[in-house]
Amino acid sequence: MNTNNFHKSKIINKKIINSELCFIEFEVENWNSHIPGQYSEICLTAENGYQAIRPYSIASEPNSNIVGFLIEKISNGEVSSFFFEHSMIGDEVLISRPIGLRFILKNEFAPIFISSGSGIAPFLSMSKSLDLEKKKYKLFHWSKTFDGLVNYSNFSKEKNIEYHPFVTRENLTKKGIGYERISSKDFNKIDESIKHEIYICGSDSFVENSSDIVKKIFLKSDIYTERFGS
Amino acid sequence: MVTRGFFGKKENNDRVPPGQYIENRFPVLSAEPTPKIELENWNLTIFKNDEELAKIDWKFLENLEKSEITKDIHCVTRWSKFDMKWAGVSVKKLFQEIDLAPPTDWTMTGSSTGYTTNVPTKDLFLEDTIISYSYEDEPISPEHGGPIRLIVPHLYFWKSAKWFDKIIFMDSDKGGFWENYGYHMYGDPWKEQRYSG
Numbered sequence: 001m002n003t004n005n006f007h008k009s010k011i012i013n014k015k016i017i018n019s020e021l022c023f024i025e026f027e028v029e030n031w032n033s034h035i036p037g038q039y040s041e042i043c044l045t046a047e048n049g050y051q052a053i054r055p056y057s058i059a060s061e062p063n064s065n066i067v068g069f070l071i072e073k074i075s076n077g078e079v080s081s082f083f084f085e086h087s088m089i090g091d092e093v094l095i096s097r098p099i100g101l102r103f104i105l106k107n108e109f110a111p112i113f114i115s116s117g118s119g120i121a122p123f124l125s126m127s128k129s130l131d132l133e134k135k136k137y138k139l140f141h142w143s144k145t146f147d148g149l150v151n152y153s154n155f156s157k158e159k160n161i162e163y164h165p166f167v168t169r170e171n172l173t174k175k176g177i178g179y180e181r182i183s184s185k186d187f188n189k190i191d192e193s194i195k196h197e198i199y200i201c202g203s204d205s206f207v208e209n210s211s212d213i214v215k216k217i218f219l220k221s222d223i224y225t226e227r228f229g230s
Numbered sequence: 231m232v233t234r235g236f237f238g239k240k241e242n243n244d245r246v247p248p249g250q251y252i253e254n255r256f257p258v259l260s261a262e263p264t265p266k267i268e269l270e271n272w273n274l275t276i277f278k279n280d281e282e283l284a285k286i287d288w289k290f291l292e293n294l295e296k297s298e299i300t301k302d303i304h305c306v307t308r309w310s311k312f313d314m315k316w317a318g319v320s321v322k323k324l325f326q327e328i329d330l331a332p333p334t335d336w337t338m339t340g341s342s343t344g345y346t347t348n349v350p351t352k353d354l355f356l357e358d359t360i361i362s363y364s365y366e367d368e369p370i371s372p373e374h375g376g377p378i379r380l381i382v383p384h385l386y387f388w389k390s391a392k393w394f395d396k397i398i399f400m401d402s403d404k405g406g407f408w409e410n411y412g413y414h415m416y417g418d419p420w421k422e423q424r425y426s427g
Binding site for chain 2: 002045054078090100102103214224225227
C-alpha cells in the first residue's frame with residue numbers, strides 16, 4: 001500500500017459529540033496547510049502490518065498543523081469504530097496530504113453551505129476561512145438531534161453568518177431552530193437573481209433531494225456536491 | 231508507524247487491490263447534481279475530434295446482443311465491491327454493428343452533464359467494457375449513472391462515466407474532469423494509480 005505522501009500524526013484532542021459523531025484533532029508533521037473543502041486519508045497500522053485507510057473531510061482552519069476531522073461512527077466501520085471506542089490522546093496515525101480540487105471553497109461569489117449530519121465537516125473548515133476575512137455567508141445544517149448541531153454556539157454568535165440550524169427528531173422549543181426537513185421555502189429570503197456558489201454535503205439521499213430543490217431556484221449559481229456513503 | 235490499539239481485520243483476499251477495503255453497500259459519490267434522463271431521449275454520439283461519426287439511440291442499443299458481466303469494482307475512495315452484475319452492450323460489439331473502426335488510440339468518454347474521463351481505445355474495446363443499462367437485473371438508478379453508464383471494470387470506477395452519452399476519439403491522450411483535478415491519467419487499481427504526482 002502506497003503511503004508515500006502521508007505524514008506522521010498524533011492525536012492531541014478527542015471529543016465525543018454524541019453516539020454518532022466525534023471530533024479528533026491531530027498534530028501533523030510537515031503539514032503545509034490545505035484548501036478549505038479538501039479531504040485527507042487517515043491510515044491506521046496494526047502491529048502485523050495491516051493497514052486501513054479512509055478519507056475524511058478536513059474540518060479545521062487552514063494554515064495550521066493542528067488538523068481536525070469530524071468522524072461519523074459507521075456500523076461495523078473499521079476505522080470509525082477505532083476512533084470512537086479505542087483511540088486516545090497520543091495515538092499515532094498517518095495522514096495523507098490534502099486531496100481534492102473540486103469541492104473546495106472558491107470564494108468568488110456569495111457562499112451558501114447546505115449540510116446534513118456529518119456533512120457539516122468541510123464547512124467547518126470553509127467557515128473558519130471566511131470568518132478570518134469577516135466575509136458573509138449562509139449556513140444551513142440539518143441534524144437529527146440538537147447535540148449534532150456541531151459548533152452551534154459559535155455559529156449562532158458570529159455576525160457574518162446567517163445561520164439556519166434544523167433539528168428533525170427532537171421536540172425542542174428553542175428560538176432560531178427549525179424542525180422541518182429541507183424544502184424550497186427555506187431559501188425564500190435569498191435573492192436568487194444574484195449568483196452564489198452553493199455547496200451541499202451530506203448523505204446521498206440528502207444531497208440528492210437538496211440539489212433537486214436548489215437547482216430549480218438558483219438558476220444562475222454554481223452548485224457543488226459531496227456525498228457521504230450510499 | 232503502529233497505531234496503538236488498532237488490530238484491524240485482515241482483508242485476506244487476493245481480490246482486494248492495495249489500499250482498498252471491502253464494501254457491501256454501493257456508495258454514491260458524484261460531484262454534481264443528478265440529472266434525470268429519459269431513455270427515449272437518450273443518444274450516444276461518436277466523434278473524431280469535432281467531426282460526428284455516428285449517433286445511436288436507445289431503440290438501436292436495446293436490440294443489440296446483450297453482454298452480462300459480473301465484476302469486482304474498485305473506487306479511488308478506497309472501497310471495493312465484489313461481484314457487481316451489469317448488463318448492456320460491449321463497446322466492441324456496438325462498433326462492429328455500426329461498421330465503424332476506431333480511428334485513433336485515445337478517447338474521451340463523456341456524460342450529458344459535461345463530465346469527461348479519458349479511456350485508451352484498447353481499454354474501451356476490451357470484452358468486459360460495456361455500455362450498461364442494468365445493474366443487478368434492474369435499470370440503473372439515476373444516482374448511479376442511469377439510465378446508461380459506461381462500465382470499464384478494470385480501472386478505478388471514476389473511469390466508468392455516468393449518464394454516458396459520448397465518445398470522442400482524440401489524436402493524443404488528454405485528461406478529463408477528475409484527471410484535470412489531479413487524478414491519474416490511467417487509473418489501474420492494482421498499481422494504485424490514484425493520483426498524478
